[in-house]
Amino acid sequence: MSTILVIEPSATLRFGVRRAIHLPGLELQEDADSAQALVRLSSMSGQSGCPDAIILGWPARATSELHELATVLCDPPCNRIPLMLMVQDTQALNGLALLNRKATLIQHWRNLEETTANLQQMLLAHNPPNITEQEQYPVHVLLVDDSKTIRTQFGGLLRKEGYRVTLTGTAAEAYEVAKQQPIDIAIVDYYMPEENGDVLCQRLKRDPATRHIELAVLTGNYDDVLVTAVLASGATECMFKNESSRLFLARVKALVRSCEQRRIIAREKQQLDNILDSVGDGVYGVDMEGIVTFINPAALKLLGYDRESDLLGQSAHALFHYADVAGNPVDPRHCFLQQAYQLGDELLQWETQFQTARGTAISVECSVRPRHFDGYLAGSVVAFRDISERLLFEEELKWQVNHDHLTKLLNRQYLEQALEQEIRRLFRTGETSALLFIDIDRFKQINDLAGHAAGDQLLIEVSNKLKQRVRQSDLIARVSGDEFVVILHNVKQEKAYKLAENLREILDEAVFQYGERVFDITGSIGMTMIDASSFSAERVLANADSACHTAKCQGRNRIHLFDEDKDISPFDKQEQGWISRLTQALEKGRFQLAFQPVFATYHVQSILENCDTKHDGQSNLIDAIECRCDFYEVQIQLPDAQGNPLPAAAFLPAAERFDLIGNIDCYVIKRVVNLIRRQSCNGCGSMAYAVSISEQTLLQHDFVTLLDNLVSEAGVAPEALLFSLRENHPGSHAREIQAKLTLLYARGFGVILGEQVRGYTALTHLRQLHASHITINENFIDGLPTDPIDQAVVRAIVDVSHAQKRKTIARHVENLETCQALAHLKVDYLQGDFLAQAISESELEQGVTVQPARQIV
Structure with missing residues (x-):
């Protein structure tokens, strides 16, 4: 568990840092005050209790406490702690002593998405991978020969060159030593009493615990059949006892270089595995056919698998991207990801769905990058992340923009857009629709007598009743206060009036009780027809509003249909001049x-x-x-x-x-x-x-x-x-x-x-x-x-x-x-x-x- 200390007074910026870091095994500690961080760091002795890294926000104008904190970070033991300086303007760092620290990295606040990569780089540089016990010793050579003279002669040559040497006289003894000790090179005599050297080489190559050993066979005579058998057994060198010592050692050095190259490859693979294990995103590799070649723990967790072996060697398409966003099966020939694997195409931030081991779908954003080896396409690496939460958040954001938070109905903004679209549609089709403007009668009186909480509860109940009565094809919105608007799609005037009467009746039948108070509820409805001649949403709304006002003036709890010839809306009065x-x-x-x-x-x-x-x-x-x-x-x-x-x-x-x-x-x-x-x-x-x-x-x-x-x-x-x-x-x-x-x-x-x-x-x-x-x-x-x-x-x-x-x-x-x-x-x-x-x-x-x-x- 690594501890990261974040020092920044702004709660918003600290929140941004928390959201930006995607590394497992991290504990984030926060100090909002530089004086508080100063006390924390000043009390540390040696490296005990020190955080593994510090993220420090540096403002355009630093306080005296912040400069004092910078001094502490430049002195032991804090000067050894990796430090990430978060800045808005690098000019604010001019002349700052923190820039002279060895373990200091500068990052702009605007680049928060780079925090994970930069933090990982700092931690790896400060804590390099541990050197294994094997790497602390020189190359270990196992010399196998039934002749004590040969063992002494060649063993002495190897030791003078600084190699660690183990001598054995039989094949059986050599095999047991190779399984128990970290042997790098085995030099085996070909002719031995119990079994020849090529047989021992075969046994060593078959055993997973010893197959890494570089093998050479030592013989006294050159023979084509013998050399062929040696090479077929897995040995890479055939040495001769009568050749010069310099040539023998040159052959050994060639084997040593192979060992060192193998160690480098193993170490790099271990570092890559460590990085893949620590990355929060899922990462997997495929060959050109889409067969999985590696996969990291985060990908296993996201896809719901327990073991890497469950996926290695199998088709990624068949395992988890065999269906489209709608869940329909997709032929591999038409799968976008499968085509990218085969063609070596690069895909960035491609949004799709992966299927988990349990058969459920998760929304992911993935990037595919081709891998090349010696100029040839060798496969692809795919990084992906679960964006289900982000998509839900975006949907919630869109919902909030278009809906009234109290009643959960659509709001005025959405209604106006929908009404404009309806007017354009009617202009094209020649059909007719209707708009109802509904106002709750004496709503202000209920608010005054029972309070605004009662008024809010009444609006919620009315909205629920209206939603239950309107048709599925209709649109209902709350436009303000106690005013609701309904768009009745594709209706003639007679049908629209019947639908409006249904809504008036449901309000008239309702009784609203709040605490000990009981109120009879009614509503006045203004109705206007919409057709190809309705040239603006504003005018349609004004006409319906005027009709609703007329309905109230006529005694409330009734419907009034706007008449172009008789009624003059406030809209018309205002615009005539x-x-x-x-x-x-x-x-x-x-x-x-x-x-x-x-x-x-x-x-x-x-x-x-x-x-x-x-x-x-x-x-x-x-x-x-x-x-x-x-x-x-x-x-x-x-x-x-x-x-x-x-x-x-x-x-x-x-x-x-x-x-x-x-x-x-x-x-x-x-x-x-x-x-x-x-x-x-x-x-x-x-x-x-x-x-x-x-x-x-x-x-x-x-x-x-x-x-x-x-x-x-x-x-x-x-x-x-x-x-x-x-x-x-x-x-x-x-x-x-x-x-x-x-x-x-x-x-x-x-x-x-x-x-x-x-x-x-x-x-x-x-x-x-x-x-x-x-x-x-x-x-x-x-x-x-x-x-x-x-x-x-x-x-x-x-x-x-x-x-x-x-x-x-x-x-x-x-x-x-x-x-x-x-x-x-x-x-x-x-x-x-x-x-x-x-x-x-x-x-x-x-x-x-x-x-x-x-x-x-």
Whole structure:
């Protein structure tokens, strides 16, 4: 059992170390305080009680206690303990005495996956394999001859050369000695009274305990028949008694070299076996036919076998990868792994299923690497790990994203996606569906009288009742508070009304009891039909919500069907004025532009590290920013009646619905191009601007031509404009969008891929779409400093983006800790009011580049 001491104040980072180490036989001890670790190590005498290795987190700014701990680690006995320094920035180690220790290894926190390999390397270097008793002695030679004179003569020659020699006069005595002592070489007289030397050689080669011995036969005469018999018996040398002593010793040295080579091979095999035994992942080897040649204990355990002999010499396909993920048998000729064995292909992180000895399936991630010998394929080595827990975790994560945690129903986010898909399906098929908006009557009264716990219990009971009554093909979700929505697929109006009545009845029949209080439950239901003319999910929901409100106003506990001719939803009332308002804003140029600075992360990080702290504990980040930002994100605003700017989210959805968004986007692009031209003419230098456009704008047939003409006439380089899609609907016009983005990218314009795409398609879009930048979803930004899951997701996005030569952008950065975490994860650009607020177009033309940021507390 090896003891590893982890010294790191951050509980999150210590958790990361624990998750990263996959070595059996390790005991992890943790010290969160360097002073506590100092007391522990200072109390140790000699090597007793010392850990086998230390993992020490070294921050950008080390405390005095940490420096004192470093001094202890440089002095005996701690200076002999292997030390792994975990750092975020190697510059923090400049001048550190720990770097002069012999047993010190440096690793970046971002490379936690390398911890196991580095730790194993340190432990093996500090504790090399034990030298066996046999290796402590010189080569041991057994000399067998019935002539005492010959034994004395040749025995003396061997001893003078430093060999250990044992002399015997009979074959029987020699055989017993060879079985009881560690003999390396046996030199056997051919003619002996009891049995000839070739017979003894055969016996030695047949016995597993002696077959390793290098054999030579000693004879007085050269005879072809005799030499042939000697070589056939397993001997590798035939020596002659009448040859010179130098030639005899030269032949012995040739046998010694064979012994030494065998020892080296045995030692390397033992080290390899030790490594394989200590590796946490399963490892096995196969030849080109897929026959198992070796397997480590971890693989035996994962596959449920007790002995290595249960698998050696058998087909890996027949034993544990004979079925696909669905459990269906797979012919070896069509098995991906079997083909990799035969062709010598390399597979990395291939996810499949292995069957255990008990017949159960486990999900595994395996890598296949071919082995070559003298330029020829000799087989493959396969490393695999059980990823069942990880897959379950991912499924749980997806479930949480799409479900309401209280009622376990689907949530609003999933409902909106499903409703959009249903609208597109109905547009293609011409069928009809219905949407029900269900509100529990007097829910607030129950909450007020019995408490929120009672309200939660009521929501759970109502959700269970609704789930029992809806059809299997229908979708039910909780969208907020006491409001539920049901999508009834492929129903006519009459059938939909009957299904809605069933749900109303089940609520009307329900009685809710909480403690001593009893409440009668009813629900009001608004219903709207969905067909090919339902052009947006937002409108469908608004219509059903309005119908539900009407049902409540009519006395509750009833159903109201939304009538397009009679009912006016709040959605319609709100949007009736947007058409004229947006049209007038375009005609009279009332839209305003704001410019949010975007900074390179390395620049912000260096500023934060050198920012002076004032006496009141605060410092203003803007005081430290001495140069302009890297580029600006353009934001469009519309003044309200009081002159206050409305954000884009307040009016752009209406602009999209009434086909005004293309004109607005082009208006913004023209103003930005003119701004770039004026800045260039005024000698202000070039600056890049990121502009958000809608899919409708991008898909206009003349959009790219319009862009080309604008930048050409203004003399503006395409690189000065970066475009991002304001919203993306997975599966909607995907091919056309991909083609247009590819065309923009080919013309030299920057393309920013928004990571806010719904669901889990972001990484898929990364691979498919041409883009120069990608933004990271703000949901992963908020909890980044403390949430290891968010850190893992962001790290994956950054790694994939960098592998494809793309830059990453983190928006809505709101505090110092998040800045530091994003810098550690190597995100390229940062944006947020914490760093700098947006500036107006007039301020930008006056030379103002950055507005003051919020203060760092």
